[in-house]
Amino acid sequence: MNRLMRSRIRRAAAALFVLGLAPVSHAAQPTLRVGIDAESYPPFFSKDASGKWKGWEIDLLDAACGKLNVRCELTDIAWDGLIPALQNRKIDVIWSSMTITGERQKAIDFSRAYYESPTVFVGAKSDRRRVDCAVPASFKGRVIGVEAGTNFSAFLDSRFKPEAQIKAFDKFDNALADLVSGRVDYVQEGKGLFTAFLASRDGKDFEVKATCADNPVLGLGIGAGVRQGDALRGKLSTAIAQLQQDGTWDAITARYPNLKGTIEKGR
Template identity: 45%
Template sequence: MMKGLKIAAAALMLGVAGMAAAHAEEIKVGFSPEAYPPFYTQDASGKWGGWEVEIANAICGEAKLDCVLTPIPWDGLIPALKTKKIDAIMNSMSITEERKKEINFSSKYYNTPTVVIGAKDQKFDATPEGLKGKVLGVQVSTIHAAYAKKHFGDTAAEIKEYQTQDEANQDLAAGRLDATQADSIALGDFLASDAGKACCDLKGEVAPDDEVLGLGVGAGVRKEDTALQERLSAAIKAIRDNGKYAEITKKYFDFDIYGAASQAN
């Protein structure tokens, strides 16, 4: 991020060109230090990369911010923001009405569908009827957990919560779950892996629910930090307009994951 996105822990320093401009404002950007490919990935040396890291880097660079990427457990991100341990969140956090009661968001920087995947040898779809009697895994404190409880809570045999999506994927591959629900890109990446190919397939997109699923992913900021909110939103628009967003995106996807122009602008 900025002209040099830096991991807060020295061992995780992210090497990017053009490090910290002398007069750039430094802010701490929170992320959950877990693999969430292709948005967040970690190489053998401990460096973090991925689409969202590169997009955050571009946003911070455009906003002339020196952004220090700071690891915080997922369910601690909003509390850390509110207590000023971090200054922003850029970690695939969807803009929802429930979260907006506690924090504000920049404009969105991507919006992709929510899907359910499950064991290949089971035939069902991503509906309450399809998931009747199934054990469904979701990541704790996510929009997917909230959606599952609201729409599948009366029909699923169990909604099992995990600290990370990777743990849910592992249990699905091992046969301890019937299905899991998450972002389509993240689960698509799992289905393309050896474990995913062996065990599972796509069951379908869930029915829309903007109140729970939100209208896209944005950068979270404190309620009082309206200047930072506007600065980040302006930077998102700028990298969309100047082609930087498309340049980064084409390295990871063969489509524009920004979503419809009318959503969460």
């Protein structure tokens, strides 16, 4: 760069400064490193053909990051590695349909819940047995599939053995595959996560068979996980509350009509 060019650049920068229009670099906007489960859970989050994350939860995250005036950077991590990654400072927040439970609160803090979804059992429409989440004996002799390492598996292990056989899977999709093939009789999860399955060709012969009442083991809604004592907890809670109150939460949810009746605003 010659001397004349440097002089012109300095004069242009000075003029912008005087006008209050000094350019802002991207570095001035903090980056929030967000951890998300590597598995897809449409319509909450999944990758499109180009590898970009999309879905209801992604849209809500984008809105929350806008409220915080930060640039959010997503990192996909295996489910059981999310909390360790947060504790080891590889990420700043977990935003991945993680239920707020007492057990998890021993390791990390949570924001206020950004959504809630009732816990349900899904089974075949042709199955005429009447089952009740409050009566484990009603599942006697049946096989219940569940994703391992979740609050749902903890609930089933503590309440439904030995009446029912509990079969844990490394992935929710694998539990659904066994449901379709008849290797399990029911799968338990949050109602919202069954949305895509029940609307699919594979899920057309299945339905919700029982809904569980609120229970401490099943959690207190879905929140953003942060390190213990991190001030980010309060900031995220404020942003989430604003989104729930200013109409943004409702507007985003309206884009996903299949979610109607399966999720509610967190408390």
